[in-house]
Amino acid sequence: MIKRILAGVAAVGALGGLGFLYYAWYPSIAPVPRPAASSFSAAQIERGRIVAAEGYCAECHTRTDMGGGPELAGDYKMDTPFGAIYSSNITPDEKTGIGNWSEAAFHRAMHLGVSREGEHLIPAFPFDHFTKMTDQDISDLYAYIMTRPAVSMAQRPNELPFPLSLRILQAGWKLLYFWPGVYKPDPRHDALWNRGAYLAEGNAHCGACHTPRDFMGAEKRSSDYEGAVVDNWIAPPLNEHNPTPTTWTEDELFQYLRFGVAPLHGPAGGPMSPVPHRFLSTVPEEDVHAIAHYFADLDHASERQGHDKAALALAMEQSKAGLIGPNTDPDAKLYQGACAACHYNAAPTPVLGRPDLALNNALWLDEPTNLYQVILHGLTAEEGQSGIAMPSFYNALSDQDMARIAAYLRRTRTTLPPWTDLEKKAAAVRKTVQHVPVNSSH
Structure with a gap:
């Protein structure tokens, strides 16, 4: 038997x-x-x-x-x-x-x-x-x-x-x-939405960077566009779980994808920078609009942007308050000396070439990775907003300095819990920087 x-x-x-x-x-x-x-x-x-x-x-x-x-x-x-x-x-x-x-x-x-x-x-x-x-x-x-x-x-x-x-x-x-097959238009949506979905889900493969992966290296289909780590940067969520205080509206997404900078969210950096500058700036504008339209629907922008006006006003007030009057906070003084000259904004909205950190993804993510990467790498004139550069502070700021700035911004520009092990994480991110950029600050 x-x-x-x-x-x-x-x-x-x-x-x-x-x-x-x-x-x-x-x-x-x-x-x-x-x-x-x-x-x-x-x-x-x-x-x-x-x-x-x-x-x-x-x-x-x-x-x-x-x-x-x-x-x-x-x-x-x-x-x-x-x-x-x-x-x-x-x-x-x-x-x-x-x-x-x-x-x-x-x-x-x-x-x-x-x-x-x-x-x-x-x-x-x-x-x-x-x-x-x-x-x-x-x-x-x-x-x-x-x-x-x-x-x-x-x-x-x-x-x-x-x-x-x-x-x-x-x-x-x-x-x-793997489920092979050409994209099938969704009859519940219009042609613009379906064009955006076709591009985002197919050729542009946005989920390859913005969707977390399981132990087999496959995208987690239950966590589409929830954000993931890519090349030692964090690709933020593209859905309604994106944590920034102002909504990624269709116009903000279009500006970011087409020109590399969104008025309320700042410039594209790291692995994302080539997407607008090398590629999407060279394709038909209607295709970029379609991708923006698709993701604005995915993140329920029209339903969520009612709080944007108050969030924007608060961000402008926080930026102004950090530079007015005597300040005995040593971390605030460090921030003022290293960052505030370029990141100060006043009402009613941020200046396009002066991104407001209170509205940027980098401060609202679970880890300070992207903030540290930008501090260490900087942004060249070919990245982010065209023609505007940020110097690298690789040599100018120590891991302790970066940790102090990160702690100060997290507690004064967000409503989220403080990050932990900031100096240790600064050292870890520094190790991923392979060379000191040529525009490094001294």
Whole structure:
């Protein structure tokens, strides 16, 4: 009897294994000669350029360490909890890039996360978002990429330990987390909302940075847009749980995404900075409006902004109060000497080039990470608001100084509990800064 049970279990296991192999196996698609640029129309290439910009392709497929690398030639290092992963060369070089990929192979990679050779792609490449893209957008993107300069450059090998390095195991990840299929418009919403949802959920893959991940590296679908840690910065929540005292309205979102600065919330910094400056500033304005419209609905902006007027007035009063009259608070004096000259505001609203910290995400998050990152990195004239820079205080402020400023701002500009272990956290963030920026304050 026991032998029969064991034999039955073995048979079920074998069938399950065969079923998994059948599910996991994809054939190789034959290589093709690199398509001639003349085979694509100028209109299709331009549409593809827009698709590439809205998907930030160059951001993750261009090396930034080791002195940088050619655009789209890959080798961008992505640090993950499982080990470093290096992006692929997606220029049309036939040996180290994708120049010998047919359009069918390109479509399969985007929609199913499978390479031309039939290997499963690691989900650091967000095919779980790209699967929502239309065939037309993917064809246009193919035309754009195949007409870029071909660059011969190989990527460094991924640093995933065995057995995570086995590509076939990615099929198991897909069984658990991947639901392929093009975006289906929601009939409950208008065309602008659906365009924004299509872009945000698909090509722009906003959730890849703004949604927390589980122990398997998959986005937590129950926590969409709740915020996450990305490249040692915190990508804040994009839903109604964003903690800033003034609402991210559709106009604030549009200004931020299009120009890199929102009047009431301040400039884009860190990993977010290239999104408006390198990419969304170059696409049709109506697409940026659509993304802003979608997220304004997602965060229930119209229902929540009734308190904004009072919150804005309070922020202006707090900013003014910190500079008027004698002040015996040593932390306030440190803030005044280092920060207040550029961050002081008076009623009725902040000056665009003078972000008010009481309204900024950095002070209202659970950790002071983003505040410390901006203090240490600063913002160049190409980041944040165009043409306006903030110097780095990497050399000018110690970890203790930064902790004092953080404590002072948290207790005087927010209604939230104080942060803890501030000096220790300042030291930890400083370690993530790889070099002292050239505009560093002395």
